[in-house]
Amino acid sequence: MSETRSEISQLGEFGLIDRISKNFTLQNKSSIKGIGDDAAVIDTGDDYLLISTDMLVEGIHFDLAYMPLQHLGYKAVAVNVSDIAAMNGKAEQITVSIALTNRFSVEAIDALYQGIKAACTNYKVDLVGGDTTSSTSGLIISISVTGRVKKDKVAYRNGAKANDIICVTGDLGAAFMGLQVLVREKEVYIADPNMQPDLEKYEYLVSRQLRPDARTEIIFDLEEAGVKPTSMIDVSDGLASELFHISKNSGVGIRIFEDKIPVDQVTFETAIDFKLDPITCALNGGEDYELLFTIEQSDYEKIKNHPDIHSIGYMHDKKDQNIMLSKQGTVVPLQAQGWNHFTNDPQT
Amino acid sequence: MSETRSEISQLGEFGLIDRISKNFTLQNKSSIKGIGDDAAVIDTGDDYLLISTDMLVEGIHFDLAYMPLQHLGYKAVAVNVSDIAAMNGKAEQITVSIALTNRFSVEAIDALYQGIKAACTNYKVDLVGGDTTSSTSGLIISISVTGRVKKDKVAYRNGAKANDIICVTGDLGAAFMGLQVLVREKEVYIADPNMQPDLEKYEYLVSRQLRPDARTEIIFDLEEAGVKPTSMIDVSDGLASELFHISKNSGVGIRIFEDKIPVDQVTFETAIDFKLDPITCALNGGEDYELLFTIEQSDYEKIKNHPDIHSIGYMHDKKDQNIMLSKQGTVVPLQAQGWNHFTNDPQT
Numbered sequence: 185m186s187e188t189r190s191e192i193s194q195l196g197e198f199g200l201i202d203r204i205s206k207n208f209t210l211q212n213k214s215s216i217k218g219i220g221d222d223a224a225v226i227d228t229g230d231d232y233l234l235i236s237t238d239m240l241v242e243g244i245h246f247d248l249a250y251m252p253l254q255h256l257g258y259k260a261v262a263v264n265v266s267d268i269a270a271m272n273g274k275a276e277q278i279t280v281s282i283a284l285t286n287r288f289s290v291e292a293i294d295a296l297y298q299g300i301k302a303a304c305t306n307y308k309v310d311l312v313g314g315d316t317t318s319s320t321s322g323l324i325i326s327i328s329v330t331g332r333v334k335k336d337k338v339a340y341r342n343g344a345k346a347n348d349i350i351c352v353t354g355d356l357g358a359a360f361m362g363l364q365v366l367v368r369e370k371e372v373y374i375a376d377p378n379m380q381p382d383l384e385k386y387e388y389l390v391s392r393q394l395r396p397d398a399r400t401e402i403i404f405d406l407e408e409a410g411v412k413p414t415s416m417i418d419v420s421d422g423l424a425s426e427l428f429h430i431s432k433n434s435g436v437g438i439r440i441f442e443d444k445i446p447v448d449q450v451t452f453e454t455a456i457d458f459k460l461d462p463i464t465c466a467l468n469g470g471e472d473y474e475l476l477f478t479i480e481q482s483d484y485e486k487i488k489n490h491p492d493i494h495s496i497g498y499m500h501d502k503k504d505q506n507i508m509l510s511k512q513g514t515v516v517p518l519q520a521q522g523w524n525h526f527t528n529d530p531q532t
Numbered sequence: 533m534s535e536t537r538s539e540i541s542q543l544g545e546f547g548l549i550d551r552i553s554k555n556f557t558l559q560n561k562s563s564i565k566g567i568g569d570d571a572a573v574i575d576t577g578d579d580y581l582l583i584s585t586d587m588l589v590e591g592i593h594f595d596l597a598y599m600p601l602q603h604l605g606y607k608a609v610a611v612n613v614s615d616i617a618a619m620n621g622k623a624e625q626i627t628v629s630i631a632l633t634n635r636f637s638v639e640a641i642d643a644l645y646q647g648i649k650a651a652c653t654n655y656k657v658d659l660v661g662g663d664t665t666s667s668t669s670g671l672i673i674s675i676s677v678t679g680r681v682k683k684d685k686v687a688y689r690n691g692a693k694a695n696d697i698i699c700v701t702g703d704l705g706a707a708f709m710g711l712q713v714l715v716r717e718k719e720v721y722i723a724d725p726n727m728q729p730d731l732e733k734y735e736y737l738v739s740r741q742l743r744p745d746a747r748t749e750i751i752f753d754l755e756e757a758g759v760k761p762t763s764m765i766d767v768s769d770g771l772a773s774e775l776f777h778i779s780k781n782s783g784v785g786i787r788i789f790e791d792k793i794p795v796d797q798v799t800f801e802t803a804i805d806f807k808l809d810p811i812t813c814a815l816n817g818g819e820d821y822e823l824l825f826t827i828e829q830s831d832y833e834k835i836k837n838h839p840d841i842h843s844i845g846y847m848h849d850k851k852d853q854n855i856m857l858s859k860q861g862t863v864v865p866l867q868a869q870g871w872n873h874f875t876n877d878p879q880t
Binding site for chain 1 (some may be wrong): 541542549551556558559565579583590593625643656665669670672678781854
């Protein structure tokens, strides 16, 4: 090894992924799509098989002080199922690998797998394998998911065209605000363990953080409406970051409207209480696991009355102009912040 | 959670897997085989898709004091490819997830992925996805592999019949003795850092530990010979442990001959030097990543001249009698020791 030492934090997660993936080229004809989308795509004959994987590390992705193991198990499955949905596919199988110290009892493992089972039941996926081992520090969960999509229905990040309408499901920023509430309550609890947290007001936000759901029903709804998204991604790192992925991969620009971004009332009010801008929380908060997709204008009529799909803007042909029109009518350049776990701070 | 606390170490890895898997039943018709074999089996139409996963944790599965990162990357892929071979299949894709602290530089990650790439090239598999994140302690690698097998060629652990011949490839116990050599040399180095380890004599053993290879060519050889194993497993936990898996899953007994167990001369001599019984190392050492399989007697002629396939015994109909006939002609009951990472000691 050379004596040069470069820090991973300087590259960031996306830089590291780019550095790794540029050295690998696909050699099997069954490998249709490798690194760079929500899931890899494998040709299995009639259909495409989708495969995605996520690793959750204690102390980085979750804090067991406020994350019950049952919720953690559920969430670990949901975020993987969400990646398959983001390819317009349906998840069918998962493998679950865990590493843990002897701090965890058999009962703790039971709780974790109860959550995994609840998610398997809800999403109709089968646990088909995995690995269990000990760790030297904390709990690590690595889940891989396989799914299926008809070949003509697969939605990549790179299919958006100028004039396509940008849609997002549900509402944004709630999971991020839920995390802020939990972090504050933990600090209150550490300061005074007799203090009981009053989370009732924040129930929606906290549930979005602790027990997010993959929007699998949207995939069925789109199919039923006869709409194939031209591009799709799930919102894990924040709306802005995901919009940039679509823009970069599709080679077209983004134009969204601030007043169209769906933010729940409780998210809005709590953000103000925390002296945060609600729209910034929606743009950069992350962990919403909503679906962000583009559709052809001719498909708009088919989904415009869907109660949970919101059109927030459109694509245009200037690929370097990713902008938001503010409520005041000013043009705000979008910034893809995302998350850099290597510094534990949002990337700036 | 109830107040009862049960320790994972009392269950052991296999006990924990049994406890987890009994709560999960398969619900998708594409899920052909779930937990309990070297890989899960998914129906994709013409063929079966195979999927397996392994997690390697620093301080548990490897020690970077003697495991170069490049070898670690290679080995992490090889052990997964071996699981696909053990289903009589061919690996095609992998996903690689890593968690690591900022102790690791970009150059260290490069070295790890150079090893992963070397393995991908050697085994003709594509890296199609993964996850990169930080950890709070050390390096964790989780790899999932997908492979393919014709439906009538898949080899499970449960197909062995009485009178089938038990075959194993290569030689056994070398990886275990390689580990003993490395651990001793590390102790010598800690005692006196000026002492240069003399590993030349142990080159074969050390390479079997640090850079094992999956026996993918055996799968081609069997296909060419027109032999479909009635059962198959790869030797990761030690010959005895794997024989028990075949016996338990197939419902038939094992009878092997001590003098037929393939042990390399260097393994034999080094074991004696270390005051270990060479056959015990072969039976319980683990990490050989050789293939253990059973064939019908009528197929024996087709493989008996293969230079790297050794017949070591046969199956019989008394499923509770798993025995070895010693060189002296005495009957020795086999014991499945395997490894219990939760205590870091061989299970007894």
